[in-house]
Amino acid sequence: MVKIGNIELPEFPLLLAPMEDVSDPPFRKLCKMHGADLMYSEFISSEGLIRDAIKSRKKLDIFDYERPIGIQIFGGDEEAMSMSARIVETVQPDLVDINFGCPVKKVVCKGAGAGVLKDIDLMVRLTKAVVSSTHLPVTVKTRLGWDTESINIDEVAERLQETGIKALTIHARTRSQMYKGEADWQHISRIKNNPNIEIPIFGNGDVASVEKAWMYKQKYNCDGIMIGRGAIGYPWIFNEIKHFLKTGEKLAQPSxxxxxxxxxxxxxxxxxxxxxxxxxxxxxxxxxxxxxxxxxxxxxxxxxxxxxxxxxxxxxxxxxxxxxxxxxx
The missing domain is CATH 1.10.1200 (Non-ribosomal Peptide Synthetase Peptidyl Carrier Protein; Chain A)
Structure with missing residues (x-):
């Protein structure tokens, strides 16, 4: 069993990634039906929530059949992140997640998402602002670093754990890679094997088949896997991976x-x-x-x-x- 605060997940849980314009309630319902253990909302701008922007508010829609469900927020201002965490708490999700991994230019340019990877002290302050503003478990999703010359995930993992987060998901690419090239899960393995790290570590990046999921589990020792693009148009991937991990056999592809x-x-x-x-x-x-x-x-x-x-x-x-x-x- 894997625990995120008071949330109990099965051994080696499969998580649905928060994806802009994809991870809405209809898509999440389909993924839940096909085996997703924990899901997240689309990422929500802290500034948008505070302004009461209609699009941001709509993304707060969650339903009991989705539980456990997390709402993900992003932003580069401590006060805005603190206020948005309190707003999120009013709709009673099971956890709050912070996005420090989105590589999209319009997010990064605002000093949010993966843009925060350039300033670990700011990342820590933003995380503390959220943790201190909610009684819900707080988790973080991030990347290895800004580029291959500045991979700082080791420091990030230890310092964020000190703020009180309950789990960390690592997309095994840098911001500069965007979604190109191969995800390098060796960094995830190193974080997981760090004796100072006690929180669950989830891996993300290139999980597009049951064989890859099995290999990542066996080779890199993470506590679970988050699946993003591999689930788009293919929600069956969750149950297929579970069946393969349990039996070593592949389910028939959907007809x-x-x-x-x-x-x-x-x-x-x-x-x-x-x-x-x-x-x-x-x-x-x-x-x-x-x-x-x-x-x-x-x-x-x-x-x-x-x-x-x-x-x-x-x-x-x-x-x-x-x-x-x-x-x-």
Whole structure:
């Protein structure tokens, strides 16, 4: 069993990463159904929460069936982070997570996300501001450092643990790498094997198959794995990894019928959460991922993208099932 404060997770838990414009309630519901043990909201701007920005507030929506669920915040100002932590606490998530890893320029330029990796003292102050403002467990997600010349994750891990955080997730890339190149999990192993580190250490980066998950678990000794891009359009990855770790056998890949059902469920929950038109517009980014590997889907793709009512989508799903059933996924 892995514990984050008073939250009990199974041995070697699988976490769904917080991903902007992806990790919303409909997507999280699908991942939970397929085996995710702990999930996080999309990252939320501390300044946006304080301004009462509608988009930021909407990201606070959480539901009991998602638990345990964490809400992730980011920012570069201590007072704003403290205030946003108190706002987050009002919706009663199970934990608060701090984003010190987002490499996107518009976030970094504000001195937030991975931008804080250049100033560990500021990172510590921001973390202390959050920890002291909430009774909830506080966790952090970060990267190895700004670039290969300034990998500082060893110092970061020890100093953040001293602030009182209850777990640390490390994306095994630097900010300069963005999402390119190969994630270097050796750094995660070194942190985990540091005798001074007592909190759970979760690894993140390049978890795109059951074999890789097994290798990361065996080789790098982390307490669990966070999955991001590997789950987009493929929520089955959680149960597939669990089954492989338990039995050494691979589950059959989802059938076309499985994929069409996932699209239908995702779309219905998206419509329920956002309304019909905006919910289906939101779905447009997901279709390619759900039908990845189905060569003849391209002929139907434009029509899926044009569907703006559930009835239209239902008709397309039926048509896709009829046309593509004979094709291998």
């Amino acid at each position: 076309l019928e499985d994929r069409l059902l996932a699209v239908r469920q995702h779309a219905e929950w998206s419509v329920e959460w956002k309304g019909e038109r905006p919910g289906l517009v939101e779905m447009r980014q997901h279709y390619n991922n759900y039908f990845k590997g189905i060569s003849h889907f391209k002929a139907l793709k434009s029509r899926f993208l044009q569907a703006l009512t559930l009835s239209e989508l239902y008709e397309l799903i039926k048509e896709a099932k009829d046309q593509l059933t004979e094709l291998e996924v």
